[in-house]
Amino acid sequence: MERDDFIEMLAREGFQTTVLVEHEAGASLDDHAHAFEAKALILEGELTLGVDNIDTRDQPGDVFHLRANETHSERYGPEGVCYLVGRK
Template identity: 30%
Template sequence: MTRYEFVARAHAEGYSPPKEVTFAPSTRSEPHTHDQLSFVYVVAGTFILNTDRAAPAYQPGETCLLDANVAHAEEAGPQGATILVARKSGRVAETG
């Protein structure tokens, strides 16, 4: 996926306008949660999303979804990471 495609998809699916976030090399945030669904696109570097279930590493052009209220820590690879993140109310697998 390209940056343009990510922004277009986020808009079409009702997410907030994406915000760019940069992480310094080899850093990791404290565990925390967000009260909204997060749609993430990796612009540069390696972005690692640590949860109690896994710690997948995402590369430029890859995306991931993180449900609201899931404890996680964001981590950057040795070259750092830059991501775009868009958020909205809801869950990945809503049932109706």
């Protein structure tokens, strides 16, 4: 998905806050949750999300969605990751 299309989709779906997030290469976060719903577009690098014992690898152009309070883990690829995320 393209960045402009993603931003339009977020607006249609009621995501009011948009944040650019970057994580360094090879870093990770163990299981955790956020109080907000998140939908993100990978811009650069790679992110592996672990949800319900299933890992999903996302790369540039991929979109991922997490429900509010959904427990997940994160692993960042060999070049790190940069993504644009809408929160609500």
